[in-house]
Amino acid sequence: MYTYSEFDKDFLAERNAQFRDQVERRIDGSLTEEEFRPLRLMNGLYLQLHAYMLRVAIPYGTLNSAQMEQLALLADKWDKGYGHFTTRQNIQYNWPKLRDVPDMLDALGEVGMHAIQTSGNTIRNVTADHFAGAAADEIADPRPVAELLRQWSTDHPEFQFMPRKFKIAITGSPNDRAVTAAHDIGLRIVEKDGQIGYQVLVGGGLGRTPMIGKVLNEFVTIDDLLPYLEATVAVWNVIGRRDNKYKARIKILVHEFGLENLQDEVAKEFELRKPLYDTDAVLGQLAAIAPDFASPAFQTASTAIYQTAYDTDPIFRAWADTNLAEHRADGYAIVTISLKKHGETPGDASADQMRLMAQLAREFGHDELRISHEQNVILPHVHKSHLKEIHERLRGAGLATANVGLLSDIIACPGMDYCALATARSIPVAQEIATRFDELKLEHEVGELKIKISGCINACGHHHVGHIGILGLDRAGVENYQITLGGDGTEDAVIGTRTGPGFSYDQIVPAIETLIRTYLDLREGAEETFLAAYKRVGVDPFKAALYPEAKSRAA
Amino acid sequence: MPRKFTPKVVTANHLLEGDVIYLTAKGTWSRRLEDAALYTEEAEANERLNFAATQADILVGAYLADAQAGPDGPEPTHFRETFRTRGPSNYAHGKQVEL
Numbered sequence: 001m002y003t004y005s006e007f008d009k010d011f012l013a014e015r016n017a018q019f020r021d022q023v024e025r026r027i028d029g030s031l032t033e034e035e036f037r038p039l040r041l042m043n044g045l046y047l048q049l050h051a052y053m054l055r056v057a058i059p060y061g062t063l064n065s066a067q068m069e070q071l072a073l074l075a076d077k078w079d080k081g082y083g084h085f086t087t088r089q090n091i092q093y094n095w096p097k098l099r100d101v102p103d104m105l106d107a108l109g110e111v112g113m114h115a116i117q118t119s120g121n122t123i124r125n126v127t128a129d130h131f132a133g134a135a136a137d138e139i140a141d142p143r144p145v146a147e148l149l150r151q152w153s154t155d156h157p158e159f160q161f162m163p164r165k166f167k168i169a170i171t172g173s174p175n176d177r178a179v180t181a182a183h184d185i186g187l188r189i190v191e192k193d194g195q196i197g198y199q200v201l202v203g204g205g206l207g208r209t210p211m212i213g214k215v216l217n218e219f220v221t222i223d224d225l226l227p228y229l230e231a232t233v234a235v236w237n238v239i240g241r242r243d244n245k246y247k248a249r250i251k252i253l254v255h256e257f258g259l260e261n262l263q264d265e266v267a268k269e270f271e272l273r274k275p276l277y278d279t280d281a282v283l284g285q286l287a288a289i290a291p292d293f294a295s296p297a298f299q300t301a302s303t304a305i306y307q308t309a310y311d312t313d314p315i316f317r318a319w320a321d322t323n324l325a326e327h328r329a330d331g332y333a334i335v336t337i338s339l340k341k342h343g344e345t346p347g348d349a350s351a352d353q354m355r356l357m358a359q360l361a362r363e364f365g366h367d368e369l370r371i372s373h374e375q376n377v378i379l380p381h382v383h384k385s386h387l388k389e390i391h392e393r394l395r396g397a398g399l400a401t402a403n404v405g406l407l408s409d410i411i412a413c414p415g416m417d418y419c420a421l422a423t424a425r426s427i428p429v430a431q432e433i434a435t436r437f438d439e440l441k442l443e444h445e446v447g448e449l450k451i452k453i454s455g456c457i458n459a460c461g462h463h464h465v466g467h468i469g470i471l472g473l474d475r476a477g478v479e480n481y482q483i484t485l486g487g488d489g490t491e492d493a494v495i496g497t498r499t500g501p502g503f504s505y506d507q508i509v510p511a512i513e514t515l516i517r518t519y520l521d522l523r524e525g526a527e528e529t530f531l532a533a534y535k536r537v538g539v540d541p542f543k544a545a546l547y548p549e550a551k552s553r554a555a
Numbered sequence: 556m557p558r559k560f561t562p563k564v565v566t567a568n569h570l571l572e573g574d575v576i577y578l579t580a581k582g583t584w585s586r587r588l589e590d591a592a593l594y595t596e597e598a599e600a601n602e603r604l605n606f607a608a609t610q611a612d613i614l615v616g617a618y619l620a621d622a623q624a625g626p627d628g629p630e631p632t633h634f635r636e637t638f639r640t641r642g643p644s645n646y647a648h649g650k651q652v653e654l
């Protein structure tokens with residue numbers, strides 16, 4: 001249900017008309033809230049602390065300039081002039097009024113967008129690397145297979161009533177930017193003897209019981225992929241636990257049943273299912289999808305302007321060093337536009353900023369934009385000769401912060417500033433950390449560091465896989481923040497380790513500063529990142545710095 | 556032993572606006588916590604919550620929230636309820652500027 005092609009305007013218009021009618025019937029009293037709630041959730045409309053919230057899908061995090069401009073229009077017309085990009089590669093509007101939502105949905109439909117949420121215990125939307133189709137390190141673009149999986153799972157009769165929801169992520173690069181190890185199934189495109197295949201991970205997930213996915217199969221060919229995944233889901237469907245919502249995810253099955261037993265069962269099931277698959281039909285379907293994700297026509301031109309700017313303009317150079325990534329096409333770069341200006345809300349963009357990004361994509365970016373799960377916006381295909389101008393125009397809009405991958409490039413969920421489920425705030429903690437280190441002018445010296453903050457155990461801010469993770473809790477009616485260290489969301493995924501007792505709202509920023517100063521003192525040189533240093537020395541030196549009383553008591 | 560009942564107000568979100576509202580002593584709804592009726596008797600609090608449940612055309616998700624008596628009316632006792640009287644902390648949006 002997630003590509004534009006399938007979502008022709010008539011279908012969306014009809015669905016929106018239905019929802020408009022449901023809203024009217026809720027208002028006139030013919031629908032109770034109990035009846036209306038599942039309908040509004042299916043249409044992306046949530047009720048938060050202070051207002052409704054509309055969550056708009058951005059499939060594969062990919063959108064064009066017209067769509068970005070429409071998002072800006074929604075922000076201006078029906079919200080308070082901004083939108084919030086999330087780790088789920090969607091945008092949330094925090095202030096819609098119930099009566100306006102049908103109009104918002106119609107406006108989205110005009111550009112082939114929607115807020116329809118896959119919900120319930122089904123296979124959820126498949127997510128992919130935000131650099132897909134652009135990254136130099138990519139073996140193959142994962143999005144066609146992601147789309148194949150989506151089409152295959154959407155109406156699959158066996159997968160409509162599973163023990164629990166099921167999430168799949170896929171990366172086409174050895175450098176995993178899609179956090180595949182934190183999904184029920186993670187797929188990594190790999191190459192063996194010149195042949196492309198899929199490494200299958202199983203049982204990852206964050207939330208209440210965080211676990212890193214394990215390798216179920218090192219190499220599955222495209223011919224075998226669908227029956228193999230079907231076999232995996234089927235085994236879980238039959239033997240997974242349904243008695244307890246918190247134990248029903250496939251990660252618990254991997255844990256309780258054992259990886260090897262699961263591998264055996266899946267292999268048996270696969271043998272039964274493989275002959276039932278029409279491989280040629282599947283390959284044909286994939287071939288039909290591929291053109292939707294075709295490369296733009298890359299240009300060849302001189303990159304001299306770029307080189308001159310890089311050599312002579314230190315501000316441009318600092319930005320280029322942090323915010324550009326290597327593109328697979330000669331003379332091109334991937335631009336990450338930071339939505340993490342120091343002191344601002346991570347992931348928020350104003351309507352004016354959205355329009356500028358759309359304009360830049362149209363002029364210089366083959367009309368393509370991406371949203372990353374790290375809450376930034378990406379221009380995936382930019383010729384280097386345009387970078388200088390892009391940088392200048394971004395600067396004029398407060399969008400040229402040179403901090404991608406650094407300390408202030410923080411992921412933070414909405415937390416108790418918006419979310420009804422939150423146990424503490426997360427946004428102001430992110431703002432204060434970024435502001436503090438901007439004052440100290442330390443973050444470039446600190447280098448690569450990922451801080452991730454969640455406002456409750458649901459872990460929407462991915463705190464378990466932050467190099468420094470922060471989890472906000474409610475301890476006896478007071479906000480309290482637990483720290484985890486050493487988490488990693490890449491191909492070497494690790495769940496972070498808790499340091500010990502949490503910190504109050506007033507203590508959490510100083511505690512983070514203590515951790516960073518401890519790291520700077522003990523690192524073996526500027527090349528040793530926080531994560532590398534942590535792996536070398538372990539948690540103890542950091543604990544000793546965070547809890548000096550405990551140490552003196554033990555002494 | 557059952558926990559001692561602590562004073563409560565009835566609160567919800569407004570159906571159309573989505574913002575936070577409180578039940579007053581007159582049985583009307585106000586956007587200010589200070590206007591809310593504070594119930595010190597559990598039976599009365601539950602009775603008023605049941606009344607709120609009949610107002611589905613006005614509100615969503617009524618519940619009893621802890622509060623205490625203050626000089627100007629009820630005051631929040633938990634930070635979540637404090638934020639609900641104000642709005643988010645990252646922007647001057649919501650009640651902190653609208654009331």
Ligand code: HEM
Binds near residue numbers: 048207458460
């Ligand atoms: C404010 C409204 C939100 C609500 C009510 C909400 C609620 C939830 C809940 C209940 C879960 C756990 C689901 C489960 O395990 O069954 C969850 C998971 C998740 N949410 Fe949110 N969320 C919200 C906003 C966000 C935002 C803004 C982001 C992105 C920044 C996000 C990203 C995620 C992710 C990535 C997960 C999956 C974590 C995992 O691997 O288990 N959510 N959310």
Ligand code: SF4
Binds near residue numbers: 454457458459
């Ligand atoms: S982690 Fe908790 S507080 Fe944060 S958005 Fe998710 S549900 Fe809300």
